[in-house]
Amino acid sequence: MALQSLDIIRRSATTTPSPGQRQTPEVAKLIDISKCIGCKACQVACMEWNDTRDDIGTNHGVLDNPLDLTENSWTVMRYAEVETERGLEWLIRKDGCMHCANPGCLKACPAPGAVVQYSNGIVDFHEENCIGCGYCITGCPFNIPRLSKKDSKVYKCTLCSDRVAVGLEPACVKTCPTGAIVFGTKEDMIRHAEERVRELTERGFAKAGIYDPQGVGGTHVIYVLQHADKPEAYCGLPRNPSIGPMVDLWKGAAKPVATLGLAMVAVGAFCHYVTKGPNEVSEEIEKEFEDEK
Amino acid sequence: MKNDPKKILRYTPFERANHWLSAITFILLAISGLAFFHPAFYPLTQLFGGGVWTRILHPFIGAAMAISFGVMFFSYRKLNVITPTDKEWLKHVREVVDGDDRNMPEAEKFNGGQKLMFWLLVGCMALLILSGIVIWRAYFAFLFPAAVIRLASVVHAVAATIMIALIIFHIYAAIWTKESIDAMLYGWVRRPWAKQHHPAWFRQMMGGDK
Ligand code: HEM
Ligand code: SF4
Numbered sequence: 001m002a003l004q005s006l007d008i009i010r011r012s013a014t015t016t017p018s019p020g021q022r023q024t025p026e027v028a029k030l031i032d033i034s035k036c037i038g039c040k041a042c043q044v045a046c047m048e049w050n051d052t053r054d055d056i057g058t059n060h061g062v063l064d065n066p067l068d069l070t071e072n073s074w075t076v077m078r079y080a081e082v083e084t085e086r087g088l089e090w091l092i093r094k095d096g097c098m099h100c101a102n103p104g105c106l107k108a109c110p111a112p113g114a115v116v117q118y119s120n121g122i123v124d125f126h127e128e129n130c131i132g133c134g135y136c137i138t139g140c141p142f143n144i145p146r147l148s149k150k151d152s153k154v155y156k157c158t159l160c161s162d163r164v165a166v167g168l169e170p171a172c173v174k175t176c177p178t179g180a181i182v183f184g185t186k187e188d189m190i191r192h193a194e195e196r197v198r199e200l201t202e203r204g205f206a207k208a209g210i211y212d213p214q215g216v217g218g219t220h221v222i223y224v225l226q227h228a229d230k231p232e233a234y235c236g237l238p239r240n241p242s243i244g245p246m247v248d249l250w251k252g253a254a255k256p257v258a259t260l261g262l263a264m265v266a267v268g269a270f271c272h273y274v275t276k277g278p279n280e281v282s283e284e285i286e287k288e289f290e291d292e293k
Numbered sequence: 294m295k296n297d298p299k300k301i302l303r304y305t306p307f308e309r310a311n312h313w314l315s316a317i318t319f320i321l322l323a324i325s326g327l328a329f330f331h332p333a334f335y336p337l338t339q340l341f342g343g344g345v346w347t348r349i350l351h352p353f354i355g356a357a358m359a360i361s362f363g364v365m366f367f368s369y370r371k372l373n374v375i376t377p378t379d380k381e382w383l384k385h386v387r388e389v390v391d392g393d394d395r396n397m398p399e400a401e402k403f404n405g406g407q408k409l410m411f412w413l414l415v416g417c418m419a420l421l422i423l424s425g426i427v428i429w430r431a432y433f434a435f436l437f438p439a440a441v442i443r444l445a446s447v448v449h450a451v452a453a454t455i456m457i458a459l460i461i462f463h464i465y466a467a468i469w470t471k472e473s474i475d476a477m478l479y480g481w482v483r484r485p486w487a488k489q490h491h492p493a494w495f496r497q498m499m500g501g502d503k
């Protein structure tokens with residue numbers, strides 16, 4: 001979808017405002033891991049709606065298939081068998097773009113308008129502007145974008161921005177048979193999640209909680225975790241994701257300052273020439289050689 | 294042109310060709326790199342046929358420059374060893390900048406400032422090559438963990454900024470010091486020029502003392 005949606009709040013590599021007159025409510029997808037049975041219907045629905053097909057892979061002896069996100073698999077189920085105080089638990093996490101309020105991909109991207117953020121919070125790639133450099137992959141704290149080998153553009157979950165724009169819920173939400181994935185305004189989703197956490201706590205999951213990491217300004221995909229004290233147990237969900245000091249340094253205020261610095265070197269050189277004049281061979285030495293002739 | 298038989302050869306045709314190969318590839322790298330550096334420069338991608346082509350070409354031009362610069366490094370590294378005289382020269386650099394080099398220690402083929410520039414450029418180039426490979430998404434980046442790629446991105450941008458500043462300075466020094474561009478274009482320099490700017494080298498070329 002192009003800028004014509006008129007609800008863009010941020011564009012990559014752009015220093016002027018984006019067309020953003022339309023105001024849409026902030027949305028969120030809530031993934032309740034305690035309700036997920038790992039059936040992968042969402043994974044299938046995602047490919048079905050988006051018309052992507054992954055290569056047929058090989059059996060690695062685990063349920064994870066494909067083993068990782070790809071340019072065709074924008075969401076994958078990750079299965080962790082974990083020993084907790086409750087015994088052996090199967091923690092199944094639907095992985096995919098978290099749609100950060102403060103997206104590292106958008107910050108890192110050098111191509112104007114290749115990454116956009118809508119006022120509803122969805123972070124989307126506009127592949128027509130993508131140059132395939134992979135900076136977004138470097139900037140992402142969740143390791144989500146994948147560069148296509150076919151067309152050298154990056155792809156990831158769009159949170160079905162096309163469906164959401166016309167009032168539908170994302171394909172994965174629509175298909176989930178247990179109601180583990182729900183979609184609505186962020187406010188409603190937080191309230192819903194809080195209720196679920198209360199229920200889980202009553203059922204003995206003392207450390208149940210919401211995963212809506214503030215290091216990236218909160219996300220528009222949030223999890224209910226049975227063990228919110230151990231996010232890493234969910235196949236390496238980062239505890240405190242943030243854009244991080246390196247990417248901040250790389251993409252922050254240093255660049256305009258460096259640009260100014262370069263301009264100053266050139267201006268300084270010019271001023272030197274104007275005030276001191278050229279560095280020529282002295283009359284004295286010229287004379288020495290003339291006399292010789 | 295060597296219309297004066299008493300002129301001195303400063304750079305061979307091969308050295309000159311290679312220097313200009315480095316110069317051209319450097320300019321192309323600086324322009325294409327800056328295009329990704331800040332949105333203000335993004336329109337420069339048009340010079341390379343758009344953003345995608347700029348992304349494809351930049352690292353290959355970098356590889357070409359790495360070879361050309363590498364040849365320069367090996368041919369000039371001995372001439373750029375910094376001696377105590379060079380250190381003395383650098384201590385008095387203000388006088389040169391002010392336009393009075395009468396009391397400067399005698400420079401060899403390269404003066405202390407040029408030698409310092411040489412080593413700074415070598416350092417930047419080494420960093421750019423190493424970090425450039427790490428962030429080359431199409432062929433190499435998948436070999437490295439995210440933390441290394443992030444560090445390399447910073448290193449590449451910082452080294453590029455420093456190197457561009459050094460080269461602006463280098464180009465200015467060449468414009469400021471009259472006749473030195475001729476040396477790199479045609480190879481031969483007049484003896485007064487050699488005696489003025491590189492007295493120790495001049496004596497050596499004349500086969501002894503003068
Ligand atoms: C020596 C080999 C070099 C290699 C392999 C290399 C490779 C790269 C790569 C892969 C990128 C990322 C963008 C892209 O995909 O094109 C990049 C960016 C960049 N390069 Fe190079 N490069 C090299 C040399 C240079 C040199 C000599 C300069 C200095 C003029 C330079 C300046 C830049 C700049 C300014 C950026 C943008 C950095 C940023 O936005 O953080 N590169 N380079
Ligand atoms: S790969 Fe595309 S979307 Fe990602 S940073 Fe580069 S231009 Fe932007």
